[in-house]
Amino acid sequence: MSHILTLIAPAGILQAPIVARVRAALLDLGGQAGTPDWLAEGEAADLPFSMLAPEQADAIARGALEGAPVDCIAQPAEGRQKQLLVADMDSTIITAETLDELAAYAGVQDQIAAITQRSMNGEIDFATSLRERVAMIKGLSLDALEATWAEIEVMPGAEALVRTMAANGAHCAIASGGFTWFTARVAERVGFQSHHANILLDDGKALTGKVEEPVFDRDAKLVILKKLAAELGLPLAATAAVGDGANDLAMLGAAGLGVAYHAKPVVAASARAKVEHADLRALLYAQGYRASELVG
Numbered sequence: 396m397s398h399i400l401t402l403i404a405p406a407g408i409l410q411a412p413i414v415a416r417v418r419a420a421l422l423d424l425g426g427q428a429g430t431p432d433w434l435a436e437g438e439a440a441d442l443p444f445s446m447l448a449p450e451q452a453d454a455i456a457r458g459a460l461e462g463a464p465v466d467c468i469a470q471p472a473e474g475r476q477k478q479l480l481v482a483d484m485d486s487t488i489i490t491a492e493t494l495d496e497l498a499a500y501a502g503v504q505d506q507i508a509a510i511t512q513r514s515m516n517g518e519i520d521f522a523t524s525l526r527e528r529v530a531m532i533k534g535l536s537l538d539a540l541e542a543t544w545a546e547i548e549v550m551p552g553a554e555a556l557v558r559t560m561a562a563n564g565a566h567c568a569i570a571s572g573g574f575t576w577f578t579a580r581v582a583e584r585v586g587f588q589s590h591h592a593n594i595l596l597d598d599g600k601a602l603t604g605k606v607e608e609p610v611f612d613r614d615a616k617l618v619i620l621k622k623l624a625a626e627l628g629l630p631l632a633a634t635a636a637v638g639d640g641a642n643d644l645a646m647l648g649a650a651g652l653g654v655a656y657h658a659k660p661v662v663a664a665s666a667r668a669k670v671e672h673a674d675l676r677a678l679l680y681a682q683g684y685r686a687s688e689l690v691g
Contacts, residue, residue: 396443404465420459435686464672483638484571500539501532517641522610533604552675558691570616613642
């Protein structure tokens with residue numbers, strides 16, 4: 396079979412009758428479908444298929460699922476395992492938006508969160524919105540960064556995703572519209588080999604309300620994806636990217652496997668692959684890894 400449809404769900408949700416229903420739908424609508432290959436019992440299964448385009452198989456599967464909390468990723472069978480991962484950080488690798496958390500210490504959380512939401516939805520320019528938000532926390536003590544870091548939680552499945560890919564020879568990088576102060580710590584904690592983000596400026600005691608120019612934005616994320624791929628001698632087809640906001644769309648569109656993860660509506664609507672129910676291990680199952688092969 397030329398393609399693979401991977402069905403992925405939270406633990407215990409994905410049962411044989413659901414997979415059989417999706418397989419039958421593929422056959423009924425003109426496709427060929429092979430025997431399901433279970434990657435993780437109750438969580439993930441591959442359905443080989445042909446005679447349908449990936450987007451057709453995806454649409455057929457979603458219809459057959461009848462609202463069940465199961466994610467679908469359809470792609471060519473060849474070259475599924477990627478050798479470069481570029482990931483957004485805020486609300487992707489970690490559960491929080493770090494700038495919004497800093498804003499709470501400055502007493503401007505609601506104002507900044509509203510701007511963040513509009514930026515992530517693609518309603519306003521990211522670089523402009525970042526400068527505006529950082530200006531609002533001018534004078535914030537550097538102690539607030541330490542306090543914010545102490546409360547950071549890693550997204551479920553993030554460590555397994557990064558450490559499993561790294562153990563299999565992939566380079567894993569963070570590309571974040573957030574700040575290097577946090578990306579460095581998240582990279583070390585989760586296992587990323589490199590990180591790229593904005594630099595918050597301070598006077599040694601407090602934030603100055605500015606970031607180092609140029610702002611690391613949507614275009615910069617795409618540049619990093621291409622740069623790292625070139626340095627590693629990889630075609631973009633051998634890369635994966637994951638994120639949730641509008642400033643991730645360019646790199647998601649360029650990567651061989653670009654996944655919108657629990658994403659904002661504008662991102663989920665545009666990305667070729669999306670994960671709405673499962674955790675970040677979904678990206679491993681989409682690459683054909685089995686539960687027994689996961690690290691971390």
